Amino acid sequence: MMTALSDPRFTRAVSDDGSLATPFMKCLARLVRAHDSYGLWKDKxxxxxxxxxxxxxxxxxxxxxxxxPEPDVLLRLDLFYAAVGVVIEERSGLLISRTLEISDEGIGRVLFTTRRLVVLSKTLRDVHRFGFNTLGKCAKTGTKLVKDAIKSIETYPDVARA
Structure with missing residues (x-):
């Protein structure tokens, strides 16, 4: 259920290319909703x-x-990569560990592992400005990261399950 909103950010997001229906974006929305401990966002x-x-x-x-980096930016970054990890777990059936390390300068690394396999490693730069031009770009980036991780797991299944 999407509503027309007056804020241009929401209008652009609502008129996006259907990216909200992707498994990654559904997972990201679930994780954002999980942070709503008082139910203020239930109607959004x-x-x-x-x-x-x-x-x-x-x-x-x-x-x-x-x-x-601002705390809200760090939360967005954490939620984005948490969603990547959850979707990798859902698709692979393996337990995924995520390590996210950010310096005060906004430089860092995110690392996803399962058993003895590093399934995804990404260097983060300019974390202060983390975000995407559109929700479609967010969905595309998240989905690509998940696909890359799944490809690593499929390439080295013995190591992933060792």
Whole structure:
């Protein structure tokens, strides 16, 4: 259920290319909803909840990279990569461990492992400006990360299950 909203971020998200229906975006919406301990977001549609993952070029330029990354940016980053890990688990049937390390300068690494296999390793830069131009880009990026991890698991199944 999506509603038309007056905020351009939501309008762009709602009129997106159907990316909210992907398993990755559904998982991301579930994780965002899990942070709503008081039920304030229960009436919001997924597009409205996930609109914070979109950052326009103008917004990106306005974000200073000096100082620690903002807590809301770190939460978005954590939720995004948590969703990647959950979808990898759902698709592979394996337990996935995620390690996310970010420095004060906004540089870091995210690492996904299962048993003895590193299924995905990604260097993070410019974390201060983490976000996507559209929800479609968010879905595409998350889905690609999941596919890459699944490909690693399928390439080395003995190591993944050792």
């Amino acid at each position: 549609c997924d597009a409205e909840l996930l609109a914070n993952f979109t950052v326009t070029e103008e917004q990106r330029r306005a974000i200073p990279v000096i100082g620690d």
